Amino acid sequence: MSTEAHGARRNRTLKWIDDRMPIVSMTEHALYYPVPRNLNYMWNFGSLAGLALIIMIVTGIVLSMHYTPHTDYAFDSVERIMRDVNYGWLIRYVHMNGGSMFFIVVYLHIFRGLYYGSFKAPRELLWWLGVIILFLMMATAFMGYVLPWGQMSFWAAKVITSMVGAVPLIGESLTELLWGGFTVDNPTLNRFYSLHYLLPFVILGVVVLHIWALHTVKANNPLGIDMKGPQDSIDFHPYYTTKDLFGTGVFLLVFAAFVFYAPNYLGHPDNYIQADPLKTPPHIVPEWYFLPFYTILRSFTDDWWLFQVLLGWWGMEAKLAGVLAMGGAVAVLFVLPWLDTSRVRSAKFRPVYRAFFWLFVIDCLVLGWIGAQPAEQPWTAIGQWATIWYFAHFLVILPLVSRIERPRPLPHSISQPVLGGGAAAAAAPMEASR
Amino acid sequence: MADSASTDAAGSHEHGAGAHEDGAGRRDFLILAGGAFGAFAAGASAWPLLDSLNPARDTLAASTTEVDLSPIEEGQAITVKWRGSPVFIRRRTQKEIAEAKAVDPDDLPDPQTDEQRFGSGAREQWLVVVGVCTHLGCIPLGQKGTDNKGEYGGWFCPCHGSHYDISGRIRKGPAPRNLPVPPYAITAENKLIIGVEQPKGGHGGNAA
Amino acid sequence: MIRSPMRSLHRMLAPAAIAAVLAGGAVPAAAPALAAGDAVAPKAVAWTFNGVFGRYDYPQLRRGLQVYNEVCAACHGLRLVAYRDLAAIGLSEAQIRAIAGDKEVDGEPDEEGEPTTRPAEPKDRFVDPFPNVQAAIASNNGAAPPDLSLMVKARGGAADYVYSLLTGYVSEAACKKQFKDSQGNPLAPGEGQYCNTYMPGHIVAMAPPLTEDGQVEYEEAGAPPASVDQMSKDVTAFLAWAAEPYMVERKRMGIKVMLFLLLFTGFMYAIYRQVKKDVKGHA
Numbered sequence: 003m004s005t006e007a008h009g010a011r012r013n014r015t016l017k018w019i020d021d022r023m024p025i026v027s028m029t030e031h032a033l034y035y036p037v038p039r040n041l042n043y044m045w046n047f048g049s050l051a052g053l054a055l056i057i058m059i060v061t062g063i064v065l066s067m068h069y070t071p072h073t074d075y076a077f078d079s080v081e082r083i084m085r086d087v088n089y090g091w092l093i094r095y096v097h098m099n100g101g102s103m104f105f106i107v108v109y110l111h112i113f114r115g116l117y118y119g120s121f122k123a124p125r126e127l128l129w130w131l132g133v134i135i136l137f138l139m140m141a142t143a144f145m146g147y148v149l150p151w152g153q154m155s156f157w158a159a160k161v162i163t164s165m166v167g168a169v170p171l172i173g174e175s176l177t178e179l180l181w182g183g184f185t186v187d188n189p190t191l192n193r194f195y196s197l198h199y200l201l202p203f204v205i206l207g208v209v210v211l212h213i214w215a216l217h218t219v220k221a222n223n224p225l226g227i228d229m230k231g232p233q234d235s236i237d238f239h240p241y242y243t244t245k246d247l248f249g250t251g252v253f254l255l256v257f258a259a260f261v262f263y264a265p266n267y268l269g270h271p272d273n274y275i276q277a278d279p280l281k282t283p284p285h286i287v288p289e290w291y292f293l294p295f296y297t298i299l300r301s302f303t304d305d306w307w308l309f310q311v312l313l314g315w316w317g318m319e320a321k322l323a324g325v326l327a328m329g330g331a332v333a334v335l336f337v338l339p340w341l342d343t344s345r346v347r348s349a350k351f352r353p354v355y356r357a358f359f360w361l362f363v364i365d366c367l368v369l370g371w372i373g374a375q376p377a378e379q380p381w382t383a384i385g386q387w388a389t390i391w392y393f394a395h396f397l398v399i400l401p402l403v404s405r406i407e408r409p410r411p412l413p414h415s416i417s418q419p420v421l422g423g424g425a426a427a428a429a430a431p432m433e434a435s436r
Numbered sequence: 437m438a439d440s441a442s443t444d445a446a447g448s449h450e451h452g453a454g455a456h457e458d459g460a461g462r463r464d465f466l467i468l469a470g471g472a473f474g475a476f477a478a479g480a481s482a483w484p485l486l487d488s489l490n491p492a493r494d495t496l497a498a499s500t501t502e503v504d505l506s507p508i509e510e511g512q513a514i515t516v517k518w519r520g521s522p523v524f525i526r527r528r529t530q531k532e533i534a535e536a537k538a539v540d541p542d543d544l545p546d547p548q549t550d551e552q553r554f555g556s557g558a559r560e561q562w563l564v565v566v567g568v569c570t571h572l573g574c575i576p577l578g579q580k581g582t583d584n585k586g587e588y589g590g591w592f593c594p595c596h597g598s599h600y601d602i603s604g605r606i607r608k609g610p611a612p613r614n615l616p617v618p619p620y621a622i623t624a625e626n627k628l629i630i631g632v633e634q635p636k637g638g639h640g641g642n643a644a
Numbered sequence: 645m646i647r648s649p650m651r652s653l654h655r656m657l658a659p660a661a662i663a664a665v666l667a668g669g670a671v672p673a674a675a676p677a678l679a680a681g682d683a684v685a686p687k688a689v690a691w692t693f694n695g696v697f698g699r700y701d702y703p704q705l706r707r708g709l710q711v712y713n714e715v716c717a718a719c720h721g722l723r724l725v726a727y728r729d730l731a732a733i734g735l736s737e738a739q740i741r742a743i744a745g746d747k748e749v750d751g752e753p754d755e756e757g758e759p760t761t762r763p764a765e766p767k768d769r770f771v772d773p774f775p776n777v778q779a780a781i782a783s784n785n786g787a788a789p790p791d792l793s794l795m796v797k798a799r800g801g802a803a804d805y806v807y808s809l810l811t812g813y814v815s816e817a818a819c820k821k822q823f824k825d826s827q828g829n830p831l832a833p834g835e836g837q838y839c840n841t842y843m844p845g846h847i848v849a850m851a852p853p854l855t856e857d858g859q860v861e862y863e864e865a866g867a868p869p870a871s872v873d874q875m876s877k878d879v880t881a882f883l884a885w886a887a888e889p890y891m892v893e894r895k896r897m898g899i900k901v902m903l904f905l906l907l908f909t910g911f912m913y914a915i916y917r918q919v920k921k922d923v924k925g926h927a
Contacts, residue, residue, distance in 0.1 A: 060485065061485070064485050064488055064489075067488075067489065068488070068492075078724070081724045081793075081794070082492070082494065084890070085493070085724065085725075085729070085889060085890070086492040086493040086494040086495075087488050087492040087493075088484070088487040088488050088490055088492065088493075089484035089485075089487055089488050090488055090492070091890045091893075091894060092484050092894070092897070093484060093485065093488055095894075236923060240919045240923075241919055241920065241923050244912065244915045244916040244919045245916050245920075247470070247474075247912040247915070247916070248909065248912040248913045248915075248916045250912070251905060251908050251909025251910075251912050251913075252909055254905050254908075254909075255902065255905045255906065255909060258898065258901050258902055258905055259902070261898070262894055262895060262897065262898025262901060262902070263696060263895070263898055265894070266797060271797060271798050271799050271800050271802075272798065274794040274797040274798035274887075275790075275794070275798045284844070462918060463915070463918045463919065463922060466911065466914055466915040466918055467915060469911060470911050470912060470915050473907070473908045473911055473912075474908075476904075477904070477908060480904075493728075494726065494767070497726065497728045497766065497767040498767045500767075502765075
């Protein structure tokens with residue numbers, strides 16, 4: 003954009019480097035690439051997720067230098083980090099709460115995408131890469147939670163890995179392959195440790211692709227219409243760098259409040275009891291960020307009418323159905339661009355979609371709340387209805403709404419958000435998707 | 437940046453040049469101060485990560501070794517582990533002490549008298565050295581009667597041929613310094629405590 | 645269970661199973677009811693370590709250590725705490741050596757290869773009262789007394805819960821009147837069991853540990869009278885410290901970090917506003 007930015011052409015050393023490897027111009031592209039000028043604070047969460055990933059990787063590497071991945075020592079080695087390693091308690095609490103912070107930020111990032119239609123053309127690949135990151139995050143978080151080898155670690159590992167047993171015919175062999183034994187034990191802990199170290203770097207790789215795709219198709223914006231020219235855009239730096247730094251400050255304030263004043267608030271007390279394979283805690287709950295999915299998993303019982311009507315009568319086990327539904331709850335995001343066919347992106351101009359979006363948010367909160375309750379009535383029934391709503395939202399409501407709904411007229415352009423004339427003057431939706 | 441701003445502000449540029457310059461000055465100051473904040477934050481968060489790699493409290497606490505000296509006969513040597521490394525303890529004979537004292541320190545690669553190393557009086561019969569060759573960290577021979585004790589009757593490092601005398605001083609070979617003498621104390625009950633530094637403080641809280 | 649975890653998960657989470665699991669844990673035999681609304685909220689105590697500026701009261705921790713040593717330590721370990729850690733609550737090197745020296749730990753094998761023991765040193769961690777978990781179970785009516793190192797962090801309600809449990813014992817008659825078992829009959833503790841308002845399920849295998857005033861004679865000058873309530877508070881405070889000895893450091897650092905971040909965020913906001921003004925031509 004601006005002439006002052008092109009240091010690569012002015013400075014001879016930089017030019018020499020750039021001619022051989024365009025790292026300088028790539029950096030400049032990243033800093034000065036055009037971004038819609040009307041992004042609101044909901045667009046802060048992408049960079050915050052990146053920051054959270056970096057914090058997790060850095061603290062994780064240091065923790066791994068003190069941790070012992072062995073069932074006899076894992077719990078004690080974590081407590082040794084807390085008590086004896088210099089600042090060990092700080093690093094561990096940052097890592098422990100960092101997981102939650104990462105998920106908060108990523109969930110807000112996803113809901114922003116849902117609200118403003120950021121998954122629609124031409125951003126389908128960008129969206130897919132994001133869903134892949136979410137899957138990888140879930141796997142990484144789950145395996146990381148096992149490492150302290152507390153009671154919740156062990157029983158979370160036991161319950162979740164046992165889901166693999168739902169696979170017809172080979173389920174049992176697969177489970178043993180996953181465990182490296184006949185239950186969750188030392189071999190399991192070792193491989194989880196290895197994968198917990200590996201996967202964040204895979205995430206980092208996918209994040210690079212995610213950003214690459216973003217820079218190709220450019221950011222969506224609250225109006226959901228495309229940039230038409232320089233008057234609609236603004237350089238990323240310094241406008242959004244400073245805005246992101248401000249957002250970073252707010253994020254770190256919340257993060258620090260947890261680390262220093264409520265470090266165990268998001269955790270479960272039982273995880274300060276060493277794992278005991280012979281004793282199940284009375285009330286197994288996953289970390290909060292898995293609660294909605296846990297409810298979906300638990301909703302599929304033999305006696306649920308929906309299960310019996312849909313799947314049970316042709317012989318599927320409820321367990322398998324639950325596992326598939328849980329995976330499907332995330333996987334459905336992959337096909338979202340073809341479920342919501344409306345050509346208008348932003349919920350700002352889609353009053354019906356907007357109402358259903360907020361119902362969906364409430365539904366996710368209900369699913370999360372039920373996940374923390376014991377598997378008893380009336381929680382089970384509420385959870386089952388919330389599960390139905392979750393899938394109905396994607397599979398029934400969105401296709402219908404996007405066909406039936408008459409969106410409000412779109413503004414001319416980003417720089418002229420106020421409608422000048424009648425509907426004829428409105429921007430054509432999704433021009434860039436041609 | 438400039439062109440997009442001017443395009444946009446074409447209709448609403450009443451701020452005037454003066455106001456803009458004031459803003460730029462203020463902005464430069466803010467950016468400078470913000471940068472200082474960021475640099476401080478980066479440094480402050482790097483320190484705990486780095487310091488966590490220093491010896492932990494339990495490691496420091498385990499850094500003393502206690503040895504009962506009473507069963508050791510004259511001319512006998514034992515090896516104990518202190519901070520993960522061998523410490524050679526030898527109850528030297530009068531002849532050995534005399535031999536160690538007879539050396540002129542100026543002739544040595546790492547000049548030190550025996551008294552500087554082990555003191556005098558009752559203390560001087562006890563040789564206490566860290567048994568790690570100062571060349572590249574091998575463990576010298578000489579603790580057992582059958583070992584090669586080198587040309588000076590002390591210790592001999594088999595890795596690169598360093599010879600140490602009966603005071604543990606380097607006499608010949610590539611090692612640059614004498615075998616180090618660890619901090620140690622001998623109690624009235626004839627007990628040797630190696631590594632007398634006590635573990636640092638506790639867990640941050642000031643004791644009342 | 646492995647064959648059908650989904651189904652067994654539901655069974656595990658059914659209320660009767662919860663009680664059965666508890667029975668395996670803290671209670672040796674009978675399975676009492678534990679309905680969701682059955683848990684009694686612990687008494688709220690104004691601990692000195694509550695809140696953002698909370699600090700430990702070190703004389704109180706030393707009294708609590710005395711209660712732990714004289715009462716709890718006979719059955720409960722504190723295996724994650726080292727004797728040297730006691731320096732942080734104000735014990736001298738000699739006092740620490742005296743407490744440690746009473747216990748034996750495994751030493752190096754002697755010249756004949758026979759195992760030896762040596763007195764514990766400050767660097768050692770608290771020695772368990774029983775050589776292994778089987779011995780602990782055998783001497784305690786079938787349930788191993790849990791280690792107390794992390795007890796305050798390992799229970800919902802934290803220090804309030806531990807204090808409430810210590811002071812929450814009720815007589816058998818009161819128990820029958822107040823609590824019901826899974827069949828709705830009056831709850832009665834069995835042989836070697838006790839009734840406690842705050843224990844989930846209200847049945848506990850631990851006899852009331854602190855029963856009479858002056859059970860522990862506080863040594864330090866200026867100590868309050870050793871009432872059951874005071875001793876319970878003191879030992880709970882000590883256990884809170886044992887679970888999180890770095891808490892004071894954490895909260896202190898937190899204040900500095902939060903203040904810094906507030907300034908940082910304010911500055912970044914100011915810069916952002918300025919940039920926004922420059923770039924957009926309006927504020």
